[in-house]
Amino acid sequence: xxxxxxxxxxxxxxxxxxxxxxxxxxxxxxxxxxxxxxxxxxxxxxxxxxxxxxxxxxxxxxxxxxxxxxxxxxxxxxxxxxxxxxxxxxxxxxxxxxxxxxxxxxxxxxxxxxxxxxxxxxxxxxxxxxxxxxxxxxxxxxxxxxxxxxxxxxxxxxxxxxxxxxxxxxxxxxxxxxxxxxxxxxxxxxxxxxxxxxxxxxxxxxxxxxxxxxxxxxxxxxxxxxxxxxxxxxxxxxxxxxxxxxxxxxxxxxxxxxxxxxxxxxxxxxxxxxxxxxxxxxxxxxxxxxxxxxxxxxxxxxxxxxxxxxxxxxxxxxxxxxxxxxxxxxxxxxxxxxxxxxxxxxxxxxxxxxxxxxxxxxxxxxxxxxxxxxxxxxxxxxxxxxxxxxxxxxxxxxxxxxxxxxxxxxxxxxxxxxxxxxxxxxxxxxxxxxxxxxxxxxxxxxxxxxxxxxxxxxxxxxxxxxxxxxxxxxxxxxxxxxxxxxxxxxx
Numbered sequence: 001x002x003x004x005x006x007x008x009x010x011x012x013x014x015x016x017x018x019x020x021x022x023x024x025x026x027x028x029x030x031x032x033x034x035x036x037x038x039x040x041x042x043x044x045x046x047x048x049x050x051x052x053x054x055x056x057x058x059x060x061x062x063x064x065x066x067x068x069x070x071x072x073x074x075x076x077x078x079x080x081x082x083x084x085x086x087x088x089x090x091x092x093x094x095x096x097x098x099x100x101x102x103x104x105x106x107x108x109x110x111x112x113x114x115x116x117x118x119x120x121x122x123x124x125x126x127x128x129x130x131x132x133x134x135x136x137x138x139x140x141x142x143x144x145x146x147x148x149x150x151x152x153x154x155x156x157x158x159x160x161x162x163x164x165x166x167x168x169x170x171x172x173x174x175x176x177x178x179x180x181x182x183x184x185x186x187x188x189x190x191x192x193x194x195x196x197x198x199x200x201x202x203x204x205x206x207x208x209x210x211x212x213x214x215x216x217x218x219x220x221x222x223x224x225x226x227x228x229x230x231x232x233x234x235x236x237x238x239x240x241x242x243x244x245x246x247x248x249x250x251x252x253x254x255x256x257x258x259x260x261x262x263x264x265x266x267x268x269x270x271x272x273x274x275x276x277x278x279x280x281x282x283x284x285x286x287x288x289x290x291x292x293x294x295x296x297x298x299x300x301x302x303x304x305x306x307x308x309x310x311x312x313x314x315x316x317x318x319x320x321x322x323x324x325x326x327x328x329x330x331x332x333x334x335x336x337x338x339x340x341x342x343x344x345x346x347x348x349x350x351x352x353x354x355x356x357x358x359x360x361x362x363x364x365x366x367x368x369x370x371x372x373x374x375x376x377x378x379x380x381x382x383x384x385x386x387x388x389x390x391x392x393x394x395x396x397x398x399x400x401x402x403x404x405x406x407x408x409x410x411x412x413x414x415x416x417x418x419x420x421x422x423x424x425x426x427x428x429x430x431x432x433x434x435x436x437x438x439x440x441x442x443x444x445x446x447x448x449x450x451x452x453x454x455x456x457x458x459x460x461x462x463x464x465x466x467x468x469x470x471x472x473x474x475x476x477x478x479x480x481x482x483x484x485x486x487x488x489x490x491x
Contacts, residue, residue: 016249018238029228045182051141052186059300060194064203069127081437086138088433091146091426102232110143122207146426154228181333188326195319272427290435297436298443324392328399357416358477364408374398375460
C-alpha cells in the first residue's frame with residue numbers, strides 16, 4: 001500500500017503528466033461557454049426523447065402490423081418489448097466504452113447504428129426482421145439513456161474558471177431535471193404521433209417519420225456535441241503539447257492504460273452488473289424506477305383498451321389520450337425545480353452548508369405519494385358515466401409523480417456515483433428496461449381478466465407498499481453508501 005501511495009505521489013510531481021490546471025486547457029469541456037453547455041444538454045435530451053419515442057410508436061401501429069403480417073397481439077407487442085430490452089441491454093456495454101474511449105464516439109456510432117436498423121424495421125416485409133431491427137435499434141440508441149449522465153457530470157464540475165463547486169452541483173442537478181423528463185415524455189409522444197399517422201396512412205410512415213428525426217439528431221451531434229470525457233480530453237491535450245513542444249515525454253494518465261476494445265466492451269461491462277449485486281441501494285432504486293416506468297409502458301396497451309372499451313375512442317383519439325401523461329410530465333419538469341431547489345437549500349442550511357447526495361431524494365419523497373394517487377384516479381373514474389377527461393387527469397397526476405421519482409433517483413445516482421455515473425445509470429436503464437418490456441406482454445390480459453378498475457388498483461396498491469423506501473434511504477443512506485465500493489464519498 002505504501003508503495004502504491006509513493007507511486008501516486010511521484011505521478012503528481014511528474015512535470016510531464018498532463019492535467020487541467022486552468023491555464024492552457026482548450027480541451028477541458030467544463031470550460032465551455034454556458035450557452036454551449038446547455039446546447040449540449042438540449043441535444044442529448046432531444047436524443048433521449050427521440051429513442052424513447054421510437055419505443056412506443058409501435059403501439060398504435062400494432063393493429064395495422066397485426067393485420068399486415070397476420071400475427072397475434074402478443075407477437076406484435078414484442079415490437080415494443082424487444083426495443084425496450086435493447087435499450088436496457090445496450091447501456092451495459094456502451095457505458096463502459098464511454099469511460100475508456102469517450103462519450104462522443106458512443107453517441108455518433110450509437111445513433112448511426114440506430115438509423116441503419118430503423119431502415120430494416122421500416123422497409124422489411126418480414127416480421128422476424130422487423131423485430132430484430134427493433135431490438136438492435138434500441139440497443140444502439142441506448143447511448144442517449146446510459147451515457148448522458150456521464151456527459152453532464154463532465155460539463156458541470158467545478159474548476160478555476162467556474163463560480164465554484166456549489167454552482168457546478170446546482171447546474172448539474174438542473175441539467176438532470178431537464179434531461180430526466182425526456183425519456184418519459186418520449187414514450188407519451190410515441191402513441192400520439194402514431195395514432196394520427198395510422199388513422200389515415202400506412203404504418204410504414206410511422207417509422208419513416210422517426211427515421212428522419214434520428215437523421216436530424218445525428219447531424220446535431222456531429223456538429224455541436226464535442227468530446228466531454230476528461231481522460232480522453234487530457235489525452236488530446238498531451239498530444240497537442242507533444243506537437244507544440246516537440247517533446248514526446250508529455251503524457252496523459254490514460255496513455256499509460258492499455259485497454260483493448262474487447263476489454264472495454266466485454267470485461268468492463270461487468271461494472272453495471274456488479275452494481276446490482278454489490279450495492280443494495282442501487283438495486284432497490286433501480287427496481288422502483290423499473291416499476292414506475294413499466295406502468296407507463298403498460299399504459300400503451302391499457303389506454304387503447306380503456307378508451308376504446310369505455311369511451312369508444314377512435315385510433316387518433318386513443319393517441320390523444322396520452323396527452324394527459326405528457327402534460328403532467330412536462331409541467332412538472334418546468335415547475336418542480338423551483339420548489340425542489342428551495343427545499344434542497346433548507347436541508348443544506350440545516351446541515352451547515354454541507355451537501356449530501358441523500359438530499360437529492362426530496363422529489364422522490366414527494367413522488368412516491370403522487371404515483372399511487374394518479375393510479376387510483378385512473379382506476380375509479382374510467383366509467384361511461386364519468387367524463388373521459390377524468391382518467392386523463394389521473395394519468396397527468398401519474399406523469400407528475402413519475403418525473404418527481406426519476407428526478408430524485410437520477411440526481412442522487414449522478415451525485416453519489418459521480419466517478420461511475422455512466423455505469424450506474426446503465427444499471428438503472430437495464431433494470432427498468434427489463435421490467436418495462438415485460439409489463440406490456442401481460443398488461444392487456446390482466447386488464448381483460450381483472451377489469452379496468454381492479455387491474456389499475458392492483459398497481460396502485462403495490463405503489464403504496466413502496467412508499468417507505470426513500471424515507472428509509474434518506475435516514476440510512478449515508479451508512480449504506482459507505483459500504484458501497486462505487487459510491488462517491490461525501491466531501
